[in-house]
Amino acid sequence: xxxITITVTVSNPGSGNKYYLDGVLQATYVATPGNTYKFDQxxxxxxxxxxxxxxxxxxxxxxxxxxxxxxxxxxTPGSAxxxxxxxxxxxxxxxxxxxxxxxxxMGGSFNTGSSATVQYQDREGFNIQNFSADQTSVGQLYxxxxxxxxxxxxxxxGTWASGTNTPGxxxxxxxxxxxxxxxxxxxxxxxxxxxxxxxxxxxxxxxLTEINxxxxxxxxxxxxxAGVVTGGYDGAVPAPSAYKTNVEEWxxxxxxxxxxxxxxxxxxxxAGSQTAGLIFGGGNNPGLTAKxxxxxxxxxxxxxxxxxxxxxxxxxxxxxxTAAMIAGGDTGSITNQVxxxxxxxxxxxxxxxxxxxxxxxxxxxxxxxxxxxxQSSNRYTNTELWDGTSWTEANDLATxxxxxxxxxxxxxxxxxxSTQLYAAGVTGPSSNANTTATEEWNxxxxxxxxxxxx
Amino acid sequence: MAYKYCTATNWGKNFFTHExxxxxxxxxxxxxxxVVGDNLYGDQWIGKVSGAIKSKSEAQAIVTAEIEAAxxxxxxLSADEQALQTRPAIYNLP
Numbered sequence: 001x002x003x004i005t006i007t008v009t010v011s012n013p014g015s016g017n018k019y020y021l022d023g024v025l026q027a028t029y030v031a032t033p034g035n036t037y038k039f040d041q042x043x044x045x046x047x048x049x050x051x052x053x054x055x056x057x058x059x060x061x062x063x064x065x066x067x068x069x070x071x072x073x074x075x076t077p078g079s080a081x082x083x084x085x086x087x088x089x090x091x092x093x094x095x096x097x098x099x100x101x102x103x104x105x106m107g108g109s110f111n112t113g114s115s116a117t118v119q120y121q122d123r124e125g126f127n128i129q130n131f132s133a134d135q136t137s138v139g140q141l142y143x144x145x146x147x148x149x150x151x152x153x154x155x156x157x158g159t160w161a162s163g164t165n166t167p168g169x170x171x172x173x174x175x176x177x178x179x180x181x182x183x184x185x186x187x188x189x190x191x192x193x194x195x196x197x198x199x200x201x202x203x204x205x206x207x208l209t210e211i212n213x214x215x216x217x218x219x220x221x222x223x224x225x226a227g228v229v230t231g232g233y234d235g236a237v238p239a240p241s242a243y244k245t246n247v248e249e250w251x252x253x254x255x256x257x258x259x260x261x262x263x264x265x266x267x268x269x270x271a272g273s274q275t276a277g278l279i280f281g282g283g284n285n286p287g288l289t290a291k292x293x294x295x296x297x298x299x300x301x302x303x304x305x306x307x308x309x310x311x312x313x314x315x316x317x318x319x320x321x322t323a324a325m326i327a328g329g330d331t332g333s334i335t336n337q338v339x340x341x342x343x344x345x346x347x348x349x350x351x352x353x354x355x356x357x358x359x360x361x362x363x364x365x366x367x368x369x370x371x372x373x374x375q376s377s378n379r380y381t382n383t384e385l386w387d388g389t390s391w392t393e394a395n396d397l398a399t400x401x402x403x404x405x406x407x408x409x410x411x412x413x414x415x416x417x418s419t420q421l422y423a424a425g426v427t428g429p430s431s432n433a434n435t436t437a438t439e440e441w442n443x444x445x446x447x448x449x450x451x452x453x454x
Numbered sequence: 455m456a457y458k459y460c461t462a463t464n465w466g467k468n469f470f471t472h473e474x475x476x477x478x479x480x481x482x483x484x485x486x487x488x489v490v491g492d493n494l495y496g497d498q499w500i501g502k503v504s505g506a507i508k509s510k511s512e513a514q515a516i517v518t519a520e521i522e523a524a525x526x527x528x529x530x531l532s533a534d535e536q537a538l539q540t541r542p543a544i545y546n547l548p
Contacts, residue, residue, distance in 0.1 A: 159475035165466035203467070377540040381481070398470060399482035433484075433524065437464050442472050 047078025174220025175405030
């Protein structure tokens with residue numbers, strides 16, 4: 001869900017004052033359900049011209065009234081911070097009009113949804129309730145007398161689709177960013193550790209400046225403009241000397257070696273930003289560690305440890321320096337433990353259904369997804385969604401995989417449309433081969449299903 | 455659930471879409487083997503990706519051969535290298 005700002009100005013083209021939307025006189029605006037539209041009235045020309053929405057053309061000047069569902073207003077038109085905004089959903093009235101509460105004839109049309117949704121959503125349907133749960137409406141049912149079709153409009157179902165293949169196969173890399181702006185740094189190719197630093201824009205992969213110290217099984221956090229890679233090892237078979245404490249920072253164009261970690265901690269979970277990062281758990285050769293360290297952009301500080309030491313959870317990187325999460329991992333046996341960090345301590349919470357390690361995930365403490373991973377020789381396709389309280393089984397990956405990373409704003413929420421990338425890794429379910437194949441998770445805001453009666 | 459079997463090379467974006475994942479069962483296996491739900495949409499997808507139809511036994515043979523090759527590669531590793539992985543195990547397609 002995005003917030004789209006529409007800049008509103010008022011000017012007189014010769015027939016009296018009119019609204020201009022993004023510079024277009026009385027523009028007919030077409031909005032998409034799932035987004036919030038903000039009519040920004042900060043420009044001084046808006047003084048004395050409060051904009052509102054109505055199902056009636058010209059609103060109160062034509063015996064109509066203001067439409068208020070999902071609408072909020074702020075400030076005084078003509079002053080900084082003044083706006084009227086509407087959250088457009090599948091159930092928003094399709095044909096709306098914007099108008100000035102003080103003067104007639106200034107506004108225009110604000111249409112939401114496609115012509116298909118207009119056809120059904122401008123009529124009131126029957127609410128559909130979830131019979132097996134509570135009485136909350138989960139959609140609406142409509143009947144089209146022309147086509148003889150029933151249509152249901154409800155929350156979409158999350159699925160994995162194939163993403164753009166990576167330029168070469170990779171696993172055990174550091175990954176961070178969003179579904180449309182991420183980095184896949186270093187890691188293993190089919191036969192060696194690579195220095196490659198590969199970016200993804202949601203459509204295509206491209207190679208950027210390579211990292212100084214190629215390594216594998218490290219942790220990463222941040223964005224494509226300001227990222228951090230830390231730890232890992234640079235030998236195919238990690239001898240003690242192969243483990244690294246090196247830290248490198250990415251500024252969007254190059255890597256810089258900065259202060260090392262105070263001690264070895266690799267294959268850790270990670271979260272946060274370049275100036276407020278966090279690593280937790282992992283290995284310290286030969287054992288496991290529960291240590292948590294925060295990073296302020298310069299120094300590492302040890303803070304309260306996980307309740308249980310666990311390793312190889314680095315692909316499920318959730319949250320921020322003050323609200324992080326770890327799920328699964330290797331505690332000596334493969335676990336389904338989940339812990340949450342509140343900025344000062346870790347608390348155990350509801351366990352994932354399938355114990356696993358080297359899985360991937362993304363999201364936040366209140367809405368996330370975990371997918372793939374492995375236990376013994378089994379590599380999973382299983383996907384579970386977290387809603388802040390419990391885990392729910394969701395549609396599986398098409399191909400099982402582990403040793404990879406999830407990035408993005410991915411979610412377990414049922415009413416979001418965020419996407420995330422689930423890149424490369426080792427495919428399976430019974431192979432040690434790296435893959436170039438990626439999968440992307442998406443939950444549509446809503447979908448329309450048609451049932452034709454006979 | 456009834457399945458069809460085919461081989462097809464995953465070209466990446468739009469090889470399978472979100473909508474297709476909602477329309478039929480799809481699972482990838484070693485050797486570019488795909489197990490496809492046997493319905494209209496599954497058939498359409500096999501056509502889209504120019505899938506080569508296989509019988510279940512043919513598909514199983516491809517998967518098994520791939521896993522046996524992976525087992526041989528694993529067996530050739532040193533003990534230290536093997537400790538970092540697991541020996542692939544042969545399994546049966548649904």
